[in-house]
Amino acid sequence: MEFPFDINQIFSERVSILDQTLVAGRRSAERPDLQGHIATVIDELGRASAKAQQLTAPITSASKLQSQRHQLYLLKDGESSGGRGVVVGFLKVGYKKLFLLDRGGVHIEAEPLCVLDFYITENLQRHGYGLELFDFMLQHKNLEPMLMAYDRPSPKFLSFLAKHYSLTQSVPQVNNFVVFEGFFFFNRSVA
Ligand code: ACO
Secondary structure: OOOOOOHHHHOOOOEEEEOOOOOOOHHHHHOHHHHHHHHHHHHHHHHHHHHHOOOOOOOOOHHHHHHOOOEEEEEEEOOOOOOOOEEEEEEEEEEOOEEEEOOOOOEEEEOOEEEEEEEEOHHHOOOOHHHHHHHHHHHHHOOOHHHOEEEOOOHHHHHHHHHHHOOOOEEOOOOOEEEEOOHHHHOOOOO
């Protein structure tokens, strides 16, 4: 995804971690004008992700990120576009208090880290970028994918989780979240 400004000037790292402050490292903290560009990038990514998932409205935008305690991992390819860089995709995660059913149908209250949105630009899908981003997040959070919950995962994302992390056995829920075998062993009941 290309923009009419220099992506490398805004995002110095290959993976940037954004939160409520909408700051991508020291440089953008010192340059409030860059924050407008960061918001443009997030809004554009959010719209593209919604379109790819056939959602009626984006679940990711700069204003939503500013008002929610979520984290957004943004992956760039700094070499492309004549050295200005392109945005490859993003992964948004956050903690949510959930009421879940374990394998025996017992209600469990837990507050796991959830994958809330995930998108790699169309022409770069199936090139391993999603895996790079997801693995970066797992290392940063020091977490196993089995311990996370997934908000309304798309068929592509379910295929991704099965292929890369062998997550195939989900435990049926009555909400939109998907959790897999092993989740309840570590996320003990607090109910
Ligand atoms: N059809 C089926 N499976 C796919 C597809 C596709 N078009 N694209 C990726 N996958 C899955 C497959 O398992 C694939 O392995 P394969 O090629 O051997 O079949 C694997 O992902 C490839 O892994 P990566 O290359 O690392 O994944 P990618 O960079 O494509 O990122 C992602 C995966 C984020 C799901 C991407 O395909 C995408 O953006 N899809 C559209 C948006 C989307 O569905 N996002 C998930 C929303 S749900 C949520 O966020 C909770």
